[in-house]
Amino acid sequence: MKRLDWGILNMLDQAQIDALRAEIIPPQTQLIDGKKTAASNGGVRDVFSPIDGSMLTTIAEGTSADVDAAVAAAKKAFNDGRWSRMAPANRKQILYRFADLIQQHALELAVLGVRDNGTEISMAIKAEPGLAAQNIRYYAEAIDKVAGEIAPTPEGTLALVHREPVGVVGVIVPWNFPLMIGTWKIAPALAAGNSIVMKPAESASLSLLKLAALAQEAGLPDGVLNVVTGAGAVVGEAIGLHMDVDVLAFTGSGATGRRLLQYSAASNMKRCYLELGGKSPNVVFSDAPDLEMAAIAAANGIFRNSGQVCIAGSRLLVERSIHAEFTKRVVEIAEALKIGDPLDTTTEIGAVHSETQLAQNLDFVLKAEAEGAKRLTGGERVLQGTGGTYMSPTVLDNVTPEASVFRNEVFGPVLTVKPFDTPEEAIHLANATEFGLSGAVWTSDLSTAHRLTMGIKSGMLHVNTYGGSDITIPMSGMKQSGNGVDKSLHALDKYVDLKSVWMKI
Ligand code: ADP
Secondary structure, eight states, X not given: OOOOOOSOGGGOOHHHHHHHHTSOOOOOOEEXXXXXXXXXXXXXXXXXXXXXXXXXXXXXXXXXXXXXXXXXXXHHHHHHTTTTTSOHHHHHHHHHHHHHHHHHTHHHHHHHHHHHHOOOHHHHHIIIIIHHHHHXXXXXXXXXXXXXXXXXXXXXXXXXXXXXXXXXXXXXOOSSSHHHHHHHHHHHHHHTTOEEEEEOOTTSOHHHHHHHHHHHHHTOOTTSXXXXXXXXXXXXXXXXXXXXXXXXXXXXXXXXXXXXXXXXXXXXXXXXXXXXXXXXXXXXXTTOSOHHHHHHHHHHHHHGGGGOOTTOOOEEEEXXXXXXXXXXXXXXXXXXXXXXXXXXXXXXXXXXXXXXHHHHHHHHHHHHHHTTXXXXXXXXXXXXXXXXXXXXXXXXXXXXXXXXXXXSOOOSSEEEEEEESSHHHHXXXXXXXXXXXXXXXXXXXXXXXXXXXXXXOOSEEEESSSSOOOTTSOEEOEETXXXXXXXXXXXXXXXXXXXXXXXXX
16 A cells, blocks of 8 residues: 655664663653752652553652742843853854754654654654754754844934844643654744743653753753743743743643633733644545545544644545545555554554543544444544553544534544535635644645635645645644744744834934
């Protein structure tokens, strides 16, 4: 069977991975002002692996006092200019070294992250250390290339527009792709000259702690990148409410996004950039240039990483004339995907991140069936004997636009299918959720492709492919998928203030 080419499988050495997975992970501390720091009250949190339920290690259960210390360190570092006013060429060299170190430690970072969050290693190696190194290099290159402006003002005046770093940036990261998503934020924030207080997800902190240690090894001055670990409701809230945090950059759920806006309103009205969920439509017309490739992409687009991908193509909309045949093919592909040990290089679907997430996924399936959906495959917990959390890829047909599974993000391996008759109906169905993150259209007709991509209100659309992108392309949500831009040079704007200076000459 033709599969999408992830292009990196041959870089993975199973023996090396097995050696790394056997390593004991020592208890983890936070990084505050360049020092390994326990929680202020000595609290720790146990970390379990979704692969087999085993306890991996502990992380510090950070407190609001830890956030105060980290923000104070970040602010001091910012104000004394050790990074914010370092010569741009020097800042660039440090970030290059940081990217090189990530690349040198790529397998170690990937295995550590997979033990913590359960993503299949074949995806994690590329999406995590691979993209993290690329993201850091991209913004490092921008440091001495993105300049301010001289405005075209009348004679006798000179107006300068400076791009000033904002100050202290709070970065709150989810558990699905900590290194990729974390570096979407810390790389442009550092390139712009800011200091950072980062909070990883409590259930996936290990690879980001290692990443921060590599930044330090690369020569990033103390206090510029601080990491506080622990609960969202404690550490995340303290960052959100802090009067000395100037900008918040977040990826996660809509519910937390709303809270961050409230924290901002209740404190210093800090800018909040939110990358939230998605319920992305994948629209397949009968004239798609390669229906087999479309079926493979439809399956990969929702089932890889057990659907725990914000841009997952979770709603398949298929032109009625090919609905039955195309759906059957997607089901066959889903059933052939190899689920299991995420650290086996041949695994195509790793673990669901947690018992809570798995229970939510299974609930969605039951509710969908109660609302009239027909389960064509999957919908079950599998491999329970491993002690880990795994779910079979699920295809639900006959899902109405009113059904909760059609409108809400599952964040699991659950695909809904709905036939359509006309391009107008496809656009209407595609837009029938509160989200607007991603999506795709499969057709050979350029006019149909253009009509659909203009009609669908989503930040990132694909034509005759799914999920293709790179760091040069903005990642931005519309509607309740969020605001602001990750990736591309536009992301730098989030982390600068424009200051204009008007001079009479
Ligand atoms: P998910 O459903 O993907 O876990 P969350 O929004 O719960 O999404 O988590 C994303 C990040 O937000 C995590 O780092 C989490 O700890 C953090 N978080 C959760 N609750 C809060 C909160 N009340 N305030 C700030 N951050 C939070």
